[in-house]
Amino acid sequence: MKGFTLLRASRARIQRFVAGVAATAFAATLLSVDAAVLAYVPSHTGSSVTVVDTASNALLTSIAVSSAPIGVAASPDGRFIYVASHNGNAISVISTNAQSVVATIVVAGKPMGVAVSPDGSRLYVTHFAPAAASGAGSVWVGGTLSVIDTLARTVLGAINVGANPAGVAVAPNGSRVYVANAGDGTVSVVTAASNTVTATLAVQSNPVGVAASADGQRVYVANSGSASLSVIDATSLTVTNSITVGGYASGVAVSDDSSRVLVSNNFDDSVSVIDAATLAVVATIKSGIGAAPSGVAFIPGTANALVANTQGATLSRVATATASASVVTPASLGWPISLGKFIATTPTCALDVSGDNLVTGASDGLLILRYLLGVRGSALIQNVSGIASGVTAPIIEQRIAALNVDADGDGTSQATTDGLLLVRAMLHLTGTALIGNARNTGFGGVRSASQILQWITDTHGASCLL
Numbered sequence: 001m002k003g004f005t006l007l008r009a010s011r012a013r014i015q016r017f018v019a020g021v022a023a024t025a026f027a028a029t030l031l032s033v034d035a036a037v038l039a040y041v042p043s044h045t046g047s048s049v050t051v052v053d054t055a056s057n058a059l060l061t062s063i064a065v066s067s068a069p070i071g072v073a074a075s076p077d078g079r080f081i082y083v084a085s086h087n088g089n090a091i092s093v094i095s096t097n098a099q100s101v102v103a104t105i106v107v108a109g110k111p112m113g114v115a116v117s118p119d120g121s122r123l124y125v126t127h128f129a130p131a132a133a134s135g136a137g138s139v140w141v142g143g144t145l146s147v148i149d150t151l152a153r154t155v156l157g158a159i160n161v162g163a164n165p166a167g168v169a170v171a172p173n174g175s176r177v178y179v180a181n182a183g184d185g186t187v188s189v190v191t192a193a194s195n196t197v198t199a200t201l202a203v204q205s206n207p208v209g210v211a212a213s214a215d216g217q218r219v220y221v222a223n224s225g226s227a228s229l230s231v232i233d234a235t236s237l238t239v240t241n242s243i244t245v246g247g248y249a250s251g252v253a254v255s256d257d258s259s260r261v262l263v264s265n266n267f268d269d270s271v272s273v274i275d276a277a278t279l280a281v282v283a284t285i286k287s288g289i290g291a292a293p294s295g296v297a298f299i300p301g302t303a304n305a306l307v308a309n310t311q312g313a314t315l316s317r318v319a320t321a322t323a324s325a326s327v328v329t330p331a332s333l334g335w336p337i338s339l340g341k342f343i344a345t346t347p348t349c350a351l352d353v354s355g356d357n358l359v360t361g362a363s364d365g366l367l368i369l370r371y372l373l374g375v376r377g378s379a380l381i382q383n384v385s386g387i388a389s390g391v392t393a394p395i396i397e398q399r400i401a402a403l404n405v406d407a408d409g410d411g412t413s414q415a416t417t418d419g420l421l422l423v424r425a426m427l428h429l430t431g432t433a434l435i436g437n438a439r440n441t442g443f444g445g446v447r448s449a450s451q452i453l454q455w456i457t458d459t460h461g462a463s464c465l466l
């Protein structure tokens with residue numbers, strides 16, 4: 001089973017990573033995941049993604065991805081991170097549970113930005129045109145937007161947009177996709193239902209970042225070439241305002257309540273805070289911002305954001321309430337451009353593969369056990385209760401394939417050991433009743449009963465065993 005080969009490889013990699021950095025402070029909470037809010041920060045030069053716990057600022061792990069990652073987005077359910085690799089011509093799909101790449105989607109040349117539809121079913125990827133034969137990808141010519149089916153992980157097609165498209169954002173109702181075309185100073189408005197460009201709006205010079213407000217009212221575009229932020233009325237599809245910000249404005253993000261907009265000013269090492277009600281710049285934060293801030297994303301449900309400092313190789317935390325910032329990670333993040341929404345809220349318990357917000361042996365445990373036995377499709381879900389509306393067998397298969405289910409810790413994933421252990425744990429069995437004849441006792445480091453329960457809450461969420 002291919003998925004488990006990947007899990008094994010990933011586990012070995014993480015173990016090597018831990019061994020290598022055990023003496024440093026930042027691996028202390030590796031894979032301690034409890035509905036964690038995690039930042040996935042691509043290193044453009046290192047071809048890796050660093051995972052940062054936004055609660056503790058701890059660097060949890062580093063995940064190798066395809067070459068020159070730049071764009072990043074999280075699935076709405078927090079189970080997957082999509083990373084666009086500009087030179088690798090691929091989207092790496094990271095499981096936030098296994099903390100490893102579980103799939104790689106080959107795409108057209110020079111992918112840049114990436115965004116996910118609100119229902120999680122579609123992935124949109126911008127591409128510089130393949131005409132850049134030098135490989136530099138900086139020729140100002142037309143580009144495309146790829147549309148990807150996230151369940152099949154296949155490219156459905158490509159839409160011609162403007163020159164050198166960079167940032168991409170999806171309307172909160174999923175109806176439109178907005179593409180910032182850096183090469184020609186426009187925004188392409190794509191109607192999602194038909195996958196056609198229905199409007200092309202002139203903004204200012206070299207737009208890079210684009211963000212749609214959660215209230216559906218506005219789209220904000222950071223114009224790097226003119227140090228400005230364009231404000232688009234999402235109803236009339238007109239540019240209503242242009243706000244002066246800082247040098248090489250590149251990243252833009254809107255708070256969940258749509259009240260605040262942040263713009264990263266790459267040349268000024270600053271972040272502009274804009275009041276969405278008045279469209280005034282209420283603060284320009286320099287203290288606590290590192291060199292060449294680029295990607296910016298709000299921490300979900302808060303008025304705080306993280307900014308990726310590209311040359312500083314750090315993350316800064318910005319508090320909009322106090323208009324203050326501080327560098328929160330060591331300078332080891334490579335070249336973290338991080339174009340897009342790079343912060344994910346992981347599931348409360350990732351073992352809830354049925355999606356009903358309950359974790360039960362008769363439902364989730366049975367599904368995982370059957371999956372490990374090789375059962376797929378309709379047979380997987382036959383006579384299983386507690387499956388949420390809209391959750392199909394392929395969705396459950398994709399979720400389970402992305403889980404770390406190696407409960408006994410022997411490095412393999414087996415129905416007769418790990419599957420059984422998970423079912424028993426969900427039935428609240430402990431001690432011998434949990435582990436009796438259900439572990440690979442031939443493995444020297446096999447987990448004890450208490451270690452298995454601890455591993456479940458650490459890896460899948462503290463609520464798993466409630």
Ligand SMILES: [Ca+2]
Nearest residue numbers: 352354356358
């Ligand atoms: Ca469930």
Ligand SMILES: [Ca+2]
Nearest residue numbers: 406408410412
């Ligand atoms: Ca195992």
